[in-house]
Amino acid sequence: MQQKSDAPDGTKLDTPKLKLTGLRKAFGTKQVLNGLDLSVGRAESLVVIGGSGTGKSVMLKCAIGLMHPDSGSIRIDGEETANLKPRDRERVMRKFGMLFQGAALFDSLPVWENVAFGLIQGEKMSRSKAKDIALEKLAAVGLERRVADLFPAELSGGMQKRVGLARAIATQPEILFFDEPTTGLDPIMADVINDLIVKCVKDLGATALSITHDMASARKIADRIAMIYKGKIIWHGPVSQIDNSGNPYVDQFIHGRADGPIQMEVSQS
Known part of the structure; x- marks a missing residue:
């Protein structure tokens, strides 16, 4: 029987690109992650859905190394x-690209320097070469050459998201993280961003982990969807099964119904 070939980086092809096991994270008495398990395969796009305060952002920050879990494996x-030394952490971080919820661009830098930031600061690339790559990535997300010399404040919200996406892919990352990629966008621009995400992930052959409460976005960019509730993954499956999950929590969430097992915490004044 022929064995599976190794990936270019030497790992086995059936080894998950990202695997979270038993993640726990609390802030004071509030348990945000409660033994979370999640696995993302190579070149797979996994979208985690869930309401506000369910642990999506904390999970993502732990996965990318911006936050340390109290226990568990990453x-x-x-x-x-989960507990790498700084030098090893830096090495692993080079595999990542991230599109932040608010684009998180540097206001004092022109667009091209925002896109090239990781190349110049992280990879110590020359500014001229980094600018060429930045222009290439800006074109890949549908932005004209003239945009490169503008500043973030001169851009619309949709254009800022595109710049953020260009920055996320500039270093040719192996894993892309998307934090609520369509928040604050109108439905048409949100769909444009979704299309660009699908294209960029495919062109890179990257693994993608996204968090969102936007079901239109989840349906478009996901190969597989997982739902988080009270710090745990309570369902996961192919995107084609989301409407027939058999899970009442998933069913309530995707249809946006007030009535169901998910009860919103509303303060009484």
């Missing part, structure tokens, strides 16, 4: 990364 290509 494996990238089979390597444990």
